[in-house]
Amino acid sequence: MEHVPLSWYLILSAVLFALGVAGFIYRKSVLTVFMSIELMLNAVNLSFISFSYELQRIDGQIYSFFVMVVAAAEAAVGLAIILTIFKNRGTLQIDEVDSMKL
Amino acid sequence: MIDTILFIIFAIVAIVSGFNLVLQKHPISSALSLMGVMGSLAVLYLLLGAEFLAMTQMIVYGGAVMVLFVFVIMLLNAGTEKGSAKSWFAQIAGLPLLLCLVALLGFLIRSVLPPFRHVEFGSWVGGTAEHIGQLLFTTYLLPFEVISILILIAILGAVVLARKEID
Numbered sequence: 001m002e003h004v005p006l007s008w009y010l011i012l013s014a015v016l017f018a019l020g021v022a023g024f025i026y027r028k029s030v031l032t033v034f035m036s037i038e039l040m041l042n043a044v045n046l047s048f049i050s051f052s053y054e055l056q057r058i059d060g061q062i063y064s065f066f067v068m069v070v071a072a073a074e075a076a077v078g079l080a081i082i083l084t085i086f087k088n089r090g091t092l093q094i095d096e097v098d099s100m101k102l
Numbered sequence: 103m104i105d106t107i108l109f110i111i112f113a114i115v116a117i118v119s120g121f122n123l124v125l126q127k128h129p130i131s132s133a134l135s136l137m138g139v140m141g142s143l144a145v146l147y148l149l150l151g152a153e154f155l156a157m158t159q160m161i162v163y164g165g166a167v168m169v170l171f172v173f174v175i176m177l178l179n180a181g182t183e184k185g186s187a188k189s190w191f192a193q194i195a196g197l198p199l200l201l202c203l204v205a206l207l208g209f210l211i212r213s214v215l216p217p218f219r220h221v222e223f224g225s226w227v228g229g230t231a232e233h234i235g236q237l238l239f240t241t242y243l244l245p246f247e248v249i250s251i252l253i254l255i256a257i258l259g260a261v262v263l264a265r266k267e268i269d
Contacts, residue, residue: 004109006218007211009146012113014207016139018200019120025192029183031129031175035136038167039120042143045159049229053150054218058228061152062242065234068155068162069249073256075167079174080263086178093184 009050016043030082030092034075041071105149105223112142129180133171140164150221152229 020043023036045064052060085097119138126132140163147156174180238246 002103002106003220003222004106005220007215008109008113009150009221010211010218011208012116012146014204014211015117016120017207018204019117019124021203022196022200023124025196026124027183029129029180031171031178031180032123032132032183035123035129035132035171038136038163039123039139042140042163045155046143046146049147049150049152049155052152052228053221053226056226056228058233058237061155061229061234062237064152064155065158065238066245066249068158069253072162072167073253075170076260077256077263079170080260082174083178083264092178092180 006050006054010047013043013047013050016040016046028094030085030094030097033094034078034082038071038075041067105221108145108223109149109221112145116142116146127182129175129183130172133168133175136171137164137168140168147229149223151224151227153227154229154231154234 017040020036020040023039024033027033027036045067048060048064048067052058052064082092086092089097091097116139119135119142122135123132123139126135140159144156144159144164147159
């Protein structure tokens with residue numbers, strides 16, 4: 001086997017996405033949940049770029065670029081929200097912030 | 103041959119860092135693991151011929167976003183997270199369902215989709231700054247402008263949310 005098949009990249013992307021989902025569901029710290037979201041966005045970017053290689057078109061890379069921009073904006077706003085939560089409640093545990101829960 | 107070795111090394115680094123992100127108890131360890139994932143993904147982008155995006159990944163994620171994360175962790179003095187009671191459904195069904203998700207995606211990729219080409223480093227370099235810029239300022243001009251407005255709104259939102267109330 002000389003070269004890597006593209007499906008390996010896609011499977012790596014699927015594994016990283018599943019890890020992101022696991023972190024999102026299992027972790028209790030707001031910051032780590034947020035990092036898991038970033039991990040999922042990165043995994044999706046990898047599969048966008050893999051499909052861009054498969055089709056030999058760079059449209060997929062443009063979409064990936066847009067995902068990166070949106071992720072950066074989301075990180076800025078999300079971390080500001082985390083700062084506000086900490087200022088108002090003094091905790092970072094996600095299950096102690098439950099005033100919108102039924 | 104060299105690209106196979108590089109792929110295997112950096113795929114392993116990415117997966118190990120991903121596991122470390124999920125398993126570590128302290129947020130700063132998770133942040134460093136996330137940095138490992140992002141760096142190895144940048145190398146994989148380079149192997150796929152996306153030069154510009156590999157550099158953007160390093161600058162935007164490895165630089166800006168991670169600095170923001172580490173800054174907030176230090177600012178809030180975030181310590182080890184306390185393990186609290188998880189719901190019984192997540193405890194019993196969470197891991198099997200996740201394995202099902204990965205198995206389903208792997209089956210879809212290997213068997214259902216048509217066979218993919220092999221990745222040969224350097225055989226197709228489509229993602230240079232020239233090509234990306236040309237497409238970004240012709241075909242994707244409107245999304246580009248819209249996303250710049252989105253960034254502006256995000257900056258304003260971050261400032262408004264994080265400012266200190268002056269009484």
